Amino acid sequence: MSWRYLVRRILLLLLVMWTAATINFFIPKLSPRDPIKERLQLAATQGGRNQTGLQAMADAYAHQYGLDQPLWKQYLHALLKVVQFDYGYSISQYPRTVNSVIGDALPWTICLGLVSILIAFVVGTVLGALLGWPRSPGWLRALVPVSMLTSAVPAFVLGFLLIYLFAFRLKAFPLAGAYSQTANPGWSLSFAGDVLDHAFLPAMALVLFQMGGQALQMRGLMVMTVGEDYITFADAKGLRPRRVFLRYAVRNALLPQVTGLVMSLGTFIFSTVLVETLFAYPGLGGLINSAIQVLDFNLLYGITMILVFAVCIATLAVDLIYPLLDPRIRYDRR
Known part of the structure; x- marks a missing residue:
């Protein structure tokens, strides 16, 4: 692999991260609401206290979060925090x-998402082939019609259907949550079984949604392949159908399939x-939902940057393993 190509890909990754950080910083600034003042007003109302000194407290917290500085200073400070992977304090869960x-x-999101997408990719690819x-x-x-249906229906709609069928009607799986309220979290087989029981329905919704699209895409690639x-030539040579299927058809259709997965x-x-x-x-989905409701800009900023970084790293990793999937691909100049 050419070092020049690797440097270009890393620079492109940094450019994407900078663009995402810039957009992520300026969009919340368009909101006229003040999350710190709203949190203080809510605390004062719930505590039955008067609002004397509320503005002074809001100014103090704004100074602590750096919100009283000029916008360009806030922007440079935010970029520095992105480089340091330090997004400050959560407004809604301070300190x-x-x-x-x-x-x-x-960890909950990684386990649920990673396992789901791996199962969907493997099963969908084999089924489509x-x-x-x-x-x-x-x-x-x-x-084929089943794959078309699951790929067209959003994952959360599939989740509603699974909840109705398996949680309400059959009562075979829990309705929500990651584990039972009476469970004792820890490294034990009983707790692991309880976690898997709660994760089955959300994982199934994600697998069905992704698997249908993967199957249809692989089917189209196989039809073209x-x-x-070279498939006709392999058949004419009298090679076994299994070898023609795996070594000639599936292997050549797999590279676009991996590209579609990254996209x-x-x-x-x-x-x-x-x-x-x-x-x-209890993954990032619940955090995003609660952060939007209370305008926890710092938390939203951190979650968004982590998700963008994860997608960029996954794209770079898949791009680097392309030569292993197809030896004809070379990134070095001749």
């Missing part, structure tokens, strides 16, 4: 930092956030 709040929710292979059993063609000359990461992350909110799952 906790944004990193600690995100750190509690991020079989659907596009002309020698596959005829009964597999009945799965089967008509290539769908943004949509999948957005779907994961919505599904987590629907199932009251």
Whole structure:
């Protein structure tokens, strides 16, 4: 691999991060609401105290968060914090930092999203390859309409259907949450089983949504690949159908399939956030929902930058493993 190409890709990643940080910084500034003053007014109302000195307290907190500085200073300070991966204190959960709040929710999102997308990609790719292979059993063609349906229906709508069917009607799985209220969190088989039981429905909603699109895309790639000359030549040589299927058809269709997976990461992350909110799952989805309601700009800023960074790193990683999937790809100049 050419070092020049790697440097260009890293610079492109930094450019994307800077663009996302800039947009993420200026959009909340368009809101006329003051989150700190609203939080103080709510605390004063709930505590039955008068609002004497409320403005002084709001000014003190604004100074602590740096909101009393000129906009350009706030912008440079925000960029510096992005480089340091330090997003300050959470407005809604003060004195906790944004990193600690995100750190509690991020493992749940990673486990749910990563496992779901891996299962959906593997199953969808295998299913799509079989659907596009002309020698596959005829009964597999009945799965094409099912794949079209699941790929067209949003993940949160599938979540509603799964909740109604398996939680309300059959009562086979829990309605929401990550574990039972009576469970004792810890490294034990009983707690792990309880977590898997609660994660089944949200994971199933994400898998069905992503798997349908992966299957249809792989099916289209296989249909185009089967008509290539090297497939005809492999058949003419008398190679076994299994080898032609795996080594010639699937392998050549796999690279565009991986590219499609990377392009769908943004949509999948957005779907994961919505599904987590629907199932009251303690991941980033619930944090985003609560942060929007109370205008916790720092928390929103941190979550957004982490999600953008994750997509950029995943895109870069897949781009770097392309030569392993297809040896014909070379990034060095000859």
